[in-house]
Amino acid sequence: MNIMLIDDDEAIRMMLQDIIEDYELGTVSQSLPSAVDLSAAQLSAIDILIIDLLMPGIDGIEAVRRLKGGFAGKIIMLSQVESKDMVGKAYENGIDYYITKPLNRNEIVSVLRSVSEHLRLESFAQNLQNSLQNLTPKAPMTAAPKLTSQQRCDSALKELGILSSPAAPDLSDIISYIAQNNGQLPALKNLFSAVAQKRQAPEPEKEAKAMEQRLRRAIFQAHVNIATMGSLDYTNPRFEELAPLYFDYNDIRNTMRLLENDEKPAMSQVHINTKKFIHALYDTVYSR
Numbered sequence: 657m658n659i660m661l662i663d664d665d666e667a668i669r670m671m672l673q674d675i676i677e678d679y680e681l682g683t684v685s686q687s688l689p690s691a692v693d694l695s696a697a698q699l700s701a702i703d704i705l706i707i708d709l710l711m712p713g714i715d716g717i718e719a720v721r722r723l724k725g726g727f728a729g730k731i732i733m734l735s736q737v738e739s740k741d742m743v744g745k746a747y748e749n750g751i752d753y754y755i756t757k758p759l760n761r762n763e764i765v766s767v768l769r770s771v772s773e774h775l776r777l778e779s780f781a782q783n784l785q786n787s788l789q790n791l792t793p794k795a796p797m798t799a800a801p802k803l804t805s806q807q808r809c810d811s812a813l814k815e816l817g818i819l820s821s822p823a824a825p826d827l828s829d830i831i832s833y834i835a836q837n838n839g840q841l842p843a844l845k846n847l848f849s850a851v852a853q854k855r856q857a858p859e860p861e862k863e864a865k866a867m868e869q870r871l872r873r874a875i876f877q878a879h880v881n882i883a884t885m886g887s888l889d890y891t892n893p894r895f896e897e898l899a900p901l902y903f904d905y906n907d908i909r910n911t912m913r914l915l916e917n918d919e920k921p922a923m924s925q926v927h928i929n930t931k932k933f934i935h936a937l938y939d940t941v942y943s944r
Contacts, residue, residue: 657682657772658701662719663708663734664689668759672706675761681768691719696726704771709735709746721749730771734759773920780817781884805835808941815898817881823874826867827937829855834938841935844868868930875933876923879903883911883921902936904929 659682661669666689673684685702688694692713699705705727709716716733733746736757743754753767803811809828813819829851834841841847848864857863879902886895886908899908904927911921 657703657768657775658685659683659704659706659768660685660699660702661687661706662689662691662694662711662716663706664711665708668708668734668757671759672764675764676768679765679768681765681772690714691716694719694723696723699723699727699729702727703729703775704732704768705729706732706734709733709737709742717746717749720746720751730775732767732771770920774918777880777884777915780881781888784885784888805832805941809937812937812940815894816878816902818874818878821870821874821877823867823870826851826870827874827934830934831938831941834934835942839938839942841931841938844931844934847934871930871933872923872928875928875930876926878933879908879926879928880911880915880921883908884915887912887915901940902933904932 659676661672661684663669663672669687669689673687676682676684682704686698690711690713691707707716707719716735720731720733730752731750732753732755733751734755734757735742735746737743738756746754753771755763755767806828809831810819810824813821813824813827818824830847833847833851833854842850845864848867849860852860852863852867855863882895882898882903885892886899889895890912899905907926911926914921914925
C-alpha cells in the first residue's frame with residue numbers, strides 16, 4: 657500500500673512513518689507539512705491518505721473536499737478535535753476513518769490493517785465484476801489441448817483467488833499425493849506428515865504443523881473471496897457452484913452479511929473444514 661502523510665507537525669509524521677515501517681503496513685511515498693499545493697496528480701499512485709484536520713493555509717476537511725472526487729483510495733483524518741459536529745462534517749466531506757490525537761500505536765495499526773483489507777476486497781470485487789461483464793458467448797472451437805493435473809489445480813486455485821497464497825504449493829502436493837494413493841484421503845494429520853516427508857523436510861512434524869496453518873489461512877481467504885463474489889451477485893452460476901462445493905453454505909451467507917454491512921470477517925467467525933475443501937479440490941482437479 658502506498659501511503660501519503662500530511663501533517664504540519666513533523667514529529668507526528670515521523671511517528672506515523674515509524675509505525676508503518678515497523679509493522680510493514682505499507683510504504684510512505686510522500687510526507688508533506690501542508691495540503692496547500694496538493695494536487696490530484698500527486699494522489700494518482702496513493703492508496704491511503706492520512707491527513708491532519710487543523711493545519712495552516714488549508715485545513716484537512718477543505719483539502720479532502722477538493723480532492724475526494726478524483727481520489728479512489730481511502731482517507732484517514734487525524735485531529736485533537738473531538739466535536740461530534742466536526743467529526744460528522746469530516747465524514748460528510750469524504751473521509752473514511754477518523755483518529756483522535758494523541759495517537760495510539762495500536763489504533764493506528766488496527767485502522768491501517770482494516771483499511772488495507774477493505775481496499776484489497778474492493779479490488780478483488782472490482783476484478784470479479786469486470787470479469788463478469790467481459791464474459792461473452794464464444795463460437796465453437798476445436799478441442800483445446802488437455803490440461804495437466806497441475807494446470808487444473810492451478811486453475812481451480814486461481815478461481816478461488818488463492819493461487820498466489822503460500823499454501824498453493826501445499827495444496828498442489830496434497831492433491832498429487834492423494835492421486836498417487838488412488839484417491840484415498842487419509843486423516844489430515846497423516847496426510848500432512850506424509851507430504852512433509854515426501855518433500856524431505858528437515859523437520860517433517862514441524863513442517864506438517866506449519867502446512868496446516870498455511871492451509872487454514874488460505875481456505876479462509878478463499879471463503880471470503882467466494883462470499884465477496886456472492887455479495888456482488890448471488891445468482892452468479894460460479895458462486896452457486898463453488899460456495900456449497902468447498903464451504904458450508906450457511907457460513908458463506910453469514911460472511912456475505914458481514915461484507916454487506918462493511919464489516920471485516922474474522923477467521924474465528926468461520927468454520928474451516930479443511931478436509932471438505934481438500935476433497936472438493938481433488939474432485940475438481942480430477943473431474944475436469
